[in-house]
Amino acid sequence: MKKEIKLRFTAQIKTHTGVDVDTISIDDDEHVQVVLQKISKRYGPGITSTLFNADGSYRNFNLIAVNQIQVNYDDNTPLNQGDELMLMSPIAGG
Template sequence: MNIKLRFTAQIKDVVGNGADTIVVNDGAKLQDLLKKIAGKYGEKFESILFDENNGYRHSNLIVINQSQISYEDNVTLTEGDEVTLMSPISGG
């Protein structure tokens, strides 16, 4: 299945662009996807999503098809879903 990825803020900077597409197996779940892309985009990306104990950093927001989703929901993805990852924005 093709899943569209969108990135904002710090995540976008680490990835190098605001969008990508990834292929996952039919029936893939959200947590599978996040672990797969953590491996794809490297250690810095992974450290934004997961802490040193591999726990998800809840300061990041996950949006699937314009609905905010919790990491624990671990929803099943479907062909053409758009997953947006938003890291916190800080500034002054």
């Protein structure tokens, strides 16, 4: 059974995706890590290099939140129908 996940992008990640909100469909047994891989495929090289190293390992400098709660990539948090995954890149001052 498919689940619809809401996506929200901020700051520089938004410049790679071109949108600030979207939805993505995943299978029942697919979790956060699959969503990030699907995001990478959907939006192309800019977002791919933000999320992953050349060897496919995760680049650990983004903040991931599910339903406004921070989660760790390594935990591969399960997702439910209608959940929101927010992907934030670090920003600074100036």
